[in-house]
Amino acid sequence: xxxxLWTFAGGAQGAWRxxxxxxxKGATLPPATHLAIANGESAAASTWALQGVTxxxxxxxxxxxxxxxxxxxxxxxxxxTCAALIPIRKSAAWWVLTQxxxxxxxxxxxxxxxxxxxxxxxxxxxLHQCRDLAAAQPxxxxxxxxxxxxxxxxxxxxxxxxxxxxxxxxxxREVEVRVER
Amino acid sequence: xxxxLWTFAGGAQGAWRxxxxxxxKGATLPPATHLAIANGESAAASTWALQGVTxxxxxxxxxxxxxxxxxxxxxxxxxxTCAALIPIRKSAAWWVLTQxxxxxxxxxxxxxxxxxxxxxxxxxxxLHQCRDLAAAQPxxxxxxxxxxxxxxxxxxxxxxxxxxxxxxxxxxREVEVRVER
Numbered sequence: 139x140x141x142x143l144w145t146f147a148g149g150a151q152g153a154w155r156x157x158x159x160x161x162x163k164g165a166t167l168p169p170a171t172h173l174a175i176a177n178g179e180s181a182a183a184s185t186w187a188l189q190g191v192t193x194x195x196x197x198x199x200x201x202x203x204x205x206x207x208x209x210x211x212x213x214x215x216x217x218x219t220c221a222a223l224i225p226i227r228k229s230a231a232w233w234v235l236t237q238x239x240x241x242x243x244x245x246x247x248x249x250x251x252x253x254x255x256x257x258x259x260x261x262x263x264x265l266h267q268c269r270d271l272a273a274a275q276p277x278x279x280x281x282x283x284x285x286x287x288x289x290x291x292x293x294x295x296x297x298x299x300x301x302x303x304x305x306x307x308x309x310x311r312e313v314e315v316r317v318e319r
Numbered sequence: 320x321x322x323x324l325w326t327f328a329g330g331a332q333g334a335w336r337x338x339x340x341x342x343x344k345g346a347t348l349p350p351a352t353h354l355a356i357a358n359g360e361s362a363a364a365s366t367w368a369l370q371g372v373t374x375x376x377x378x379x380x381x382x383x384x385x386x387x388x389x390x391x392x393x394x395x396x397x398x399x400t401c402a403a404l405i406p407i408r409k410s411a412a413w414w415v416l417t418q419x420x421x422x423x424x425x426x427x428x429x430x431x432x433x434x435x436x437x438x439x440x441x442x443x444x445x446l447h448q449c450r451d452l453a454a455a456q457p458x459x460x461x462x463x464x465x466x467x468x469x470x471x472x473x474x475x476x477x478x479x480x481x482x483x484x485x486x487x488x489x490x491x492r493e494v495e496v497r498v499e500r
Contacts, residue, residue, distance in 0.1 A: 143453045179453070191451045194414045203417055233375045236384055237418065270372045270451045272360070274321045 139178045142191040144266055146223050147174045149184035154317035164311030173317050190266025190280040197241050202251050211259040218284035223315040225277035232308035248303035257296045260289040320359045323372040327404050328355045330365035335498035345492030354498050371447025371461040378422050383432050392440040399465035404496040406458035413489035429484035438477045441470040
């Protein structure tokens, strides 16, 4: 098993209680009360299961990487009792672009990395890639965010800022799964 | 199943007869007489099976892409009775680099795309990514090349030119599987 594989399973069990499942664009996910996160395949029964792998950097340049490393904090902080799983699928028009064209839209024109930096360290995140798994996946990316209850408003601002960008014109499906523990 | 998934299986059956398996760097692959190529999972028994997915462009820029599209030809040409499967694994030092640093090594300093262009259209190729599959893979990339017997010398030149680059300092395992049909 790829040690970078993660499974997010929505169902009747899991460490996180689901407070809302909201379709931002396209079809939603089936209702579930809990979210279980497992490294590798998940053996537990679930209503839905999404998989992704953490991978090498796709867009972040060295100076940006150093700024991120200087301020970001890890997952599982004791105070981070709020979290969100945001699965996204981008359009065929996005995937036909070259790397440089995607970087131009993502950062030069949309400031995706810069926007994320503004909310560090309070909002920790981990990105998982789904598009190149052997099993067909309903989404291209799964992003997992953790934060303290006091930072929930900042998190909503972060999402609103990203969704207002040119990059988001290429998002064809997005679901927001909000959880607490 | 991801429709971009391909399986290359070495064993006793397959449309391609294996003429040589040669470890260029690191461990070789077990002996096999035939290579079977299947879109998706392969149901056939085999001695070894390598999987990868074709994916979006990682390094090619728009001008290079247009030059490639203008001259490249597809796989399965009647005269292409020679072929090679070249699985490669790159080092951790490669994967920790940013995208821009990898592009700088791959093209600015190693001319990987430019070298490949010199051998078009005679040598057709398809690249498969393995690193982000859910099942752990022994290689990061599988490249499949097809050419006519008369272009076998040119193919050897292409391999020698690529292996002499700075980029190849980051290759920690490479096997060459030569086949004919």
